Amino acid sequence: MSTVDVAYCLANPSQCNYCGKKLCNVLPFSASATTKSCYQCDGSDCLKSSARLVGGMATERGCISAASDLLGCTADGRNCATCNIENDGEACNGGLFPTDRRRCTIGTTANAYCPNPWDDCVQLLSSGTRKRTCRSSLSELERSFCANNTNRCHFCSADNCNAAEINFNYVECLSCDSAKDIRCATNPAALTSFVQCATCATALVTSAGKTTTVRGCLASLPADVSGQCTVTAGSSCQRCSTNRCNTANFPSDRLQCYRCVDAPCVSHQNVRLEYCPEYRAGDSCLLESNSDGQLLRLDCRSSLTESELNACTGRCQMCSTSGCNDPMAYGTSGSCVQCRSSLNALCRSEATQVASEPCTNPANSQCYVRLVDGVTERGCMSDLAASEHSACTRGQNCLVCNSRTNNCNTVQYPVAPLTCFQCDSRTDGENCKAAQTGEAPECPTYDTANKCYTIVQSNGDTVRKCSTAARDAECGTASGCEVCLFRGCNTKANSAVGVIEPPVRTTTPGPINDASTPVVSYTVKIVMMLGMWLVRARTSIAQI
Known part of the structure; x- marks a missing residue:
């Protein structure tokens, strides 16, 4: 047939008839549908013979009535088969298709064809019941069971490979070594190399100074390593006896980080x-x-x-x-001013002059300023211990701000602390003795009991300071001393500082020489008079 004739017959199949025997085309021909006969079916009823596979598994048989019926058919004939009508119109599409369609043991029937031509055979053991079938015939419940119990389902890809009874007395264990595949340590979930074992294990194995992560059967580990394996979580080796139980991170506190x-x-x-x-x-x-x-x-x-x-x-x-x-x-965690007023005088009230620094923890999102034993401290919230973090969050002597706001923790804290002039004439010179002018600095440590002192010794040495101590303790033997409670109040020159008066002596004369004599004589006289009275009284009684 010419190319034109072939194209015509494909477009007009009712006007053409094909046959494969010698001189078969001498018979009368009528262009009617009754001269053709094909098996026509769809789905599982077509398993033993076919013309075309639809959707990978469904089988369809029928007559070719238009060129569109052959669309999607591959050149290798894997998913389509066509045949010429012969023998007076007897159907030709009743044979097995494809000819290598998978056969499995289904139930007790061997060599049963699977719905999917390229299926797998399966044997599973669930709750003591053994089942043999094709993979595509599994129910959703059975598929879920096999996904979660791979050691109770055996899949194979050869005809009737599920006929022999499988011994399911094993667990599957991940088998790998991070020395050969780093994912054994870093991403075990990505590995699929499983072996059949009685017990699984994961261990850290040290050799030549290098530690690697090894997973597999407990029995395959070196004796000195397997001997350390415990059921509970450990840091060197752990064993387990359930299916695929050695796929988790090990040791459990191994840190997970972004890597690049x-x-x-x-x-x-x-x-x-x-x-x-x-x-x-x-x-x-x-x-x-x-x-x-x-x-x-x-x-x-x-x-x-x-x-x-x-x-x-x-x-x-x-x-x-x-x-x-x-x-x-990164880039959204911001920076915080990080300082202590005991080390940097600007930290308390002039923190805007202290350069902010990136926080150690890139995930930090807050800054703080707090009081610690009277010292102002500024920094990143992520650097605080859990108890300190909690106290700051509750606002206990602490202010918290968003680190994405530039220099957010530079506000003065505490607000308006006491300021006092602070100097010592022995080290700072004569200016300390003179009246003070200008702005007094803040006290080094914050305390609500802070007071300003000016202390002058008898030789003129002068000390100005902040102190929480009582007046008697600070002034001691000083010749002049003043205390005040207002910002910058200790300004007086040392000559104007009030003199401490010495203790006032009493003017009441104390006993001198025999001053006690009159007292004693007076007492004796009273005793003598009483004695004489008693004697007279007895005499009077005797005369009666």
């Missing part, structure tokens, strides 16, 4: 959230940037050498919670 060594570390394609390859208790996440603010590296502190850590000084921020070095948060 190809600057700039802003593309999600180059940034990965992973567990730290080297396990270190108390590890930290690290974020390194240059002077322009470009992110150079995201990593775990344990992954850096000592020289790298030294070079990182001043450019690195570190934190200790999972994923805390998120590059998406």
Whole structure:
């Protein structure tokens, strides 16, 4: 047939008839549908013979009535089969299609065809009941069971491969070594290499000074390592006996950080959230940037050498919670003024003159200013211990602000503290003795009991100071001393400071020489008179 004839017949199948025997086209031909006969079906009833597969699994058989019926058919015939009508119109599409359609043991029937031509066979054991079937015939409940109990379902890809009874007396364990695949430590969930074991284990194995993470069968570990394996969570080795139980992070406190060594570390394609390859208790996440603010590296502190850590000084921020070095948060954590008034006099009331600094923790979002033993302290909330953080949050001698607001923690705190002139003429010179002018500085430490003192000794030495002590304690043996409670109140020249009067002596004369004699004589006289009275009284009684 010419190309034109073939095209015509495809477009007008009722006007053409095909046959495959010698001189078969000598028979009378009538262009009517009754001269053609094809098996016509759809779905599972078509399993033993077919013309076309629809949607991958559904089988469809029928007559080709238009060229569109052949659309989607591949050249290799994998999903379509056509045949010429022969033998006086007897159907030709009743054979098996595809010829290599998968056969599995279904129930007790072997060599049963699966609905999906390229199916897998399966054998599962659930609640003591064993079942054999095709993968595509599993119910949703059975699919879920197999997904959660891979050691109770066996899939295979050969005809009748599920016929023999499977021994399901095992658990599947992840098998890997971080020395060969770093994901064994950093991302075990991404691995799929499982082996059949009696017991699973995960261990840290140290060799030649390097520690690696190893997962697999307990029995496959070195004896000195497996002997340390415990059921409870440990830091060197842990064993377990349930299916795929050794896939979790190990040890459980291994820190998870964003990692990137190809600057700039802003593309999600180059940034990965992973567990730290080297396990270190108390590890930290690290974020390194240059002077322009470009992110150079995201990593775990344990992954850096000592020289790298030294070079990182001043450019690195570190934190200790999972994923805390998120590059998406970088640049939004802001900076805080960080100082103590005991070390920097500007810290208390002139903090705007102190340069703010990036917080150590890149995830920090708040600054604080607080009083600590009378000293004003400013810094990042993330640097406070849990109890201090809680106290600041409650406003206990502390103010908190948003670190994304520039220099937010520079407000004066406490408000309007006492100011006193502070000097010592022995070290600061004669000016300390003169009347003070100008603005008095704040007291070094804040205390509501603070008072201003001017203390003058008999030789003229003068001290001006803040103190919470009582007047008697501060003034002592000084010849002049004054105390006041107002800002900058101790201004007087030392010559004008009030003199401390010595204790007033009493003018009542005390006993001198025999001053006690008159008292004694008077007492004796009374006793003598009483004696004489008693004698007379007895005499009178005797005469009666």
